[in-house]
Amino acid sequence: MLEKTFYKMMLSKSFPFPVKVTYWDGKSEVYGNGEPDVEIVFNEKIPVTEITKNASLALGEGYMDKKIEIKGDEKAVQKIIMGAYQSADSFMRASKFRKFLPKQKHTEKQSEADVQSHYDIGNDFYKMWLDPTLTYSCAYFEDDNQNDLEEAQIAKVHHILNKLHPQKGKTLLDIGCGWGTLMLTAAKEYGLKVTGVTLSEEQFELVQKKIYDEGLEDVATVKLEDYRELGNEQWDYVTSVGMFEHVGSENLSEYFSDVYKYLKPNGVALIHGITRQQGGATNAWINKYIFPGGYIPGLPEIVTDIVENNLQITDMEMLRRHYQRTLEIWDKNFNNVRDQIQEKMGERFTRMWDLYLQACAASFESGNIDVVQYLLTKGPSGENLPMTRKYMLNK
Template sequence: MLEKTLYKQMFAHSFNIPVTVNYWDGTSDTYGEGPVQAEITFKKAVSVREIAKNASLALGEAYMRGDIEITGPSDRPIQTVLTAAYESAESFMRNSKFMRVIPKQSHSEKASKHDVQKHYDVGNDFYKLWLDPTMTYSCAYFEHDDDTLEQAQINKVHHILKKLNPQPGRTLLDIGCGWGTLMLTAAKEYGLHVVGITLSEEQLKFVQRRIDDEGLGDLAEVHLVDYRELKHEPFDYITSVGMFEHVGQENLGAYFKDVAKLMADDGVALIHGITRQQGGATNAWLTKYIFPGGYIPGLTENMGHIIDAGLQVNDMEALRRHYQKTTEIWDENFHAVHDQVLKLHDEEFIRMWDIYLQACSSSFESGNIDVIQYLLTKGASGKDLPMTRDYMYK
């Protein structure tokens, strides 16, 4: 009875839309006025103590087990509920009594390799099912409302490379090169000599096969190496997309210093990553099940490290709405191949990825997280960059 009362108190201030909660004992309550926009059904009670201890972990695991169902008129009811929770001023996700001190996490080179492989070495066949043909697993860039995801990912690659104002024959390092679309585009279409590095063995094999198949061995190479261990002459250009979210809070400063060390004195870097404008944060459920060791840095936190590394910001661009649309398309693609994914993984794995993708969409939609591109030079260099932004769009 006490647990039920605590649930009622918790949900009474958790959403800014009308939500019906169906409890495990067959009773229901509707919170908010107007047409119900989502229903949350508890098939079993989830310990209020565990929710208070860490809401994202307790409720995320309950959803994975099937103890919670979320339904509604929208195609993405989980996103609807989580966006309403993020946007609610009194949401339990933002209520101080549910917040916890960010835990320290190991990010040695061995730990970083384990973390990356746990996520990205799920298998190329899995990612091929729902990513676009470019195999790009980061925020796309929608220049037009009707851009397909593939076109938007190609747009993103060119948007990044154009910002560098690259000159043929120069060198580029891609830190965390993924499945290689950016680095190979830089080689094929911009005439750059490119080095890609990754800690994923699956990605390494995929990119090396692309280099061999496309005859790019004279312009591109890929290595399984931690950026902290890379031994190479300084590069004219550096790109790093969706990377610094994985290095850990304690290593952010060293990460930007390593970027500076790997840059030529007149070099240019484009660092693209998820950032919280409200300050850095972790999510216990994401850390345990999706991105081990993950940490989303705050905007001012990143800026402090950039300055301490002797780098200078030449341009910044926020792409939050682009990432919301990207994750929404990923979720649609993922649902469309449910039966194929089920041949590779069990239903709990599918529920885990479903809530992950929709939670990402809700976080971007509500402004809980953002994605920002930082165009950096060493000190007050960057003399080769044009005076206006026009060059980025030609």
């Protein structure tokens, strides 16, 4: 009885829209005014002690294990999580439900293990639901109604490279190069000599194969190496997409120090990453199951680390809505092949990954997290770049 009272207290003020909740005893209640279009079903009760210890972890595991079901349209999970972030009284925001997480480690060895635990699930898995470019970061939609993900991912690559105002024959380092789309586009279409670095063996092998298959050995190199171990070589341009979320709060300053070190004088960097405008944060469920060691830096933290490492900010662009749409398309693609994924990876993994994609989409939709492109210079801001942003839109 006391547990149900706790659940009612937790859920009654957690959403800015009506929600039907069906409890483990079969009884249902509607919280909020109006007719609900989503329903939370507790097939089993989750102990109060687990929820108060860490709500996101307890409820995330509950969903993975089918102790919790969320019914409604295809975005029902996203809507519930987005609503929980929007409500000031939600269990996702209330301080009484927050606990400090264990201190994370971001040694080179631990970083390698963390990256491989996520990205080395298998290229075949990612090929099932990413676009053909195998780009696993926020796309850039040039039109409000655009929904072609491959087109938007290619547009993102050009948007990043155009911001650098690159000159043919110069050099580019891509820190955390993924499956190589950005670095190889820079080599083939912008005439740059490129180096990519990754800790993922699967990514490294695929990029290396692309380089050989496309005859780019003279202009493209990929390294299976920690970015901190690149020595004293310098490049004209540095890009890094979706990378600094993995380095940890304690290593952010070192990360930007390395960006500075790897840039030639008056070099230009484009750093693209998830950022919280409300301050840095972690999530216990995502850290345990999706991105071990993950940390989303706060905007003031990022800006401080940039300027304290002698880099200057030339431009910043927020792409929150672009990442929301990217994730929604990913989740739709994922669910279009859900049966195949479940056969290959199991039901618990499939529910986990679907939850992850919808939860991230909800976080961007609610404004809980953002994604920002930082255009930086090693030297006075805007040095050797055009006076206005018009050049960034060149095709």
